[in-house]
Amino acid sequence: MTHFAMSHEFCQSLESGIALFNQQKFFEAYELWQQAWEVEEGDAGDLLQGLLQLAFACHKLSLDEPQGVLKLLEHAEAKLMTYAPEAYDLDIAALLSLIQEWKGRAQEKVIQRDTVH
Numbered sequence: 001m002t003h004f005a006m007s008h009e010f011c012q013s014l015e016s017g018i019a020l021f022n023q024q025k026f027f028e029a030y031e032l033w034q035q036a037w038e039v040e041e042g043d044a045g046d047l048l049q050g051l052l053q054l055a056f057a058c059h060k061l062s063l064d065e066p067q068g069v070l071k072l073l074e075h076a077e078a079k080l081m082t083y084a085p086e087a088y089d090l091d092i093a094a095l096l097s098l099i100q101e102w103k104g105r106a107q108e109k110v111i112q113r114d115t116v117h
Contacts, residue, residue, distance in 0.1 A: 006088065010036065010044050014051075014088060021055055026062070030055035047087060050079030054099065061102075066109035073103045 013036035020029035033052035037045055057072035077099045085093040 006044065007040075010040060010048075013048070014090075017051065017055070018090075021051075021058075024058075026055045026058040030059060043083075044088075046079055047083055050076045050083075053079065054095075057102070061106070064109075066106045066113065070103060070106040070110060073099050073106060077103070 013032060017029045017033045017036075020026075020032060030052050033048050033055060037048040037052055040048055053072050053076035057069045057076060060068045060072065077096060080092055080096060080099070083090075083092045084096055085091070
């Protein structure tokens with residue numbers, strides 16, 4: 001379990017972003033985490049960067065942009081991997097498992113799109 005010093009603002013941004021993400025308001029979660037990421041430093045900033053990349057990947061999924069989704073998921077996975085299995089009361093291992101699943105789906109869409117064109 002990884003824990004770092006957390007500012008009140010960081011905790012608030014993290015929790016609000018998670019609530020938005022869970023409501024499938026991915027772009028709103030992305031924007032919130034982006035603002036927080038711009039002021040955070042160190043480990044907290046890296047975690048937020050991984051989360052905002054994940055949120056934007058989910059937003060791009062709704063726009064049917066599988067290649068962009070795949071790249072963002074890969075970047076998010078690389079950032080979040082260093083926090084597994086758990087950090088800031090987040091189950092990072094479970095999140096990484098979902099990212100693997102979503103990467104597979106995005107890759108299938110990329111392949112389908114390439115075969116059609």
